[in-house]
């Protein structure tokens with residue numbers, strides 16, 4: 001089937017956590033409407049930009065855009081931005097079942113509220129039928145939220161000295177959160193608004209529920225828990241996983257999971273909390289809450305305080321979940337046995353001209369405003385740096401535990417050209433930041449592909465040793481993966497989707513500060529580009 005959506009993007013006053021703020025909305029909503037489709041459907045979204053003075057672009061996160069590389073919605077990579085007053089139609093096929101998301105992909109606009117879920121059901125009777133059963137489903141979109149604007153955030157990040165975005169003011173569950181009104185500017189906060197009332201998820205005692213849990217946080221790694229209800233993880237980023245049980249789920253920005261819970265608590269006469277807590281950074285934000293409401297129990301908040309989550313610095317708990325996430329035995333798609341090319345990417349925080357940046361192999365990424373897709377297809381040389389970025393770094397000697405000033409850091413908008421059909425390994429190596437004893441978690445997201453997650457480690461990656469430990473038997477396919485503090489993560493993908501694809505840290509501030517790269521493959525196989533993606537930079541003529 002072909003599913004048509006009409007979306008108008010506009011600013012509206014919203015109070016997701018009871019504090020009034022301008023938000024970028026879809027048809028007046030944030031989060032936007034959930035797109036529900038069946039595997040094989042074509043989704044058509046006609047986007048009208050009514051933002052008056054701000055461009056927009058929308059990325060369909062986890063949708064590979066096979067044959068439609070111009071619909072990936074990544075400003076500067078696959079399209080020119082949609083201008084105020086303009087209309088742009090995204091058309092793409094949802095070829096796999098699972099839990100996906102969409103969000104703005106222009107500057108730091110995602111943080112302003114333009115986000116939502118895409119839920120794709122398996123084709124009935126197909127080979128991708130779900131290897132698990134449940135009685136009902138609930139969808140949970142997790143976010144973090146600030147009261148200052150994305151412009152303040154972006155300007156602060158580019159200032160000398162940096163004004164870091166800081167910890168979020170609140171954590172949202174399906175667009176609702178809690179802020180203590182006594183700490184808000186007078187007249188901006190109203191705790192009685194239904195708009196910020198905790199979401200309620202109804203369950204019938206004895207039944208099994210699938211919770212789809214997706215995170216589009218700007219910054220925060222989260223620990224998600226349903227009080228007193230162990231969760232069986234069954235899906236990650238649209239792929240079925242070998243079921244495993246957790247008391248609380250670690251989820252990074254850009255990831256989705258499905259978990260099964262049984263509404264079989266020994267006390268079904270009360271309600272329970274859904275709780276989202278910041279981990280991996282020292283928290284400064286109250287718990288995000290929602291209510292699991294047992295049929296027959298009195299409505300209203302549970303009698304217990306909301307769970308506080310795991311210790312924020314319990315890295316091993318999170319690491320173990322990463323390692324436990326492997327393909328479902330009946331849905332293993334084995335990776336190619338070896339790579340044609342291996343790119344080692346050292347993740348560092350660096351200073352350039354006094355500004356704090358993030359860099360890969362000492363190159364901090366800058367986004368060109370002539371989309372690569374058009375520039376490369378149409379031979380617009382000069383639209384970006386033609387020199388390829390480095391394939392590796394001094395991996396034998398680089399001390400990942402030390403503060404390294406890396407004085408030779410440069411900025412570049414060069415990209416990696418991949419041989420069409422080749423198998424590419426990327427090893428992401430984390431390191432110490434510019435502050436002593438500090439290394440953060442980075443969720444890396446690849447556009448246009450899923451990758452096999454071959455291995456994780458804590459410490460320095462050794463190309464002579466660690467590849468022998470890769471899981472080539474049943475690695476999970478994902479589109480977003482964590483690199484843990486001082487750790488490394490190895491992934492493999494096939495460069496078989498003609499287009500130009502961003503690969504970046506999904507922390508909004510970090511991509512803005514240069515934490516990304518771009519891959520091109522098979523550009524020559526793309527027949528013709530739709531003219532609607534053009535009209536900016538060197539694509540508008542007159543150059």
Ligand SMILES: O=C1O[C@H]([C@@H](O)CO)C(O)=C1O
Nearest residue numbers: 162164356433435440510513
């Ligand atoms: O990129 C970042 O900058 C800050 C800090 O290092 C400088 O204020 C932080 O925690 C980041 O993740």
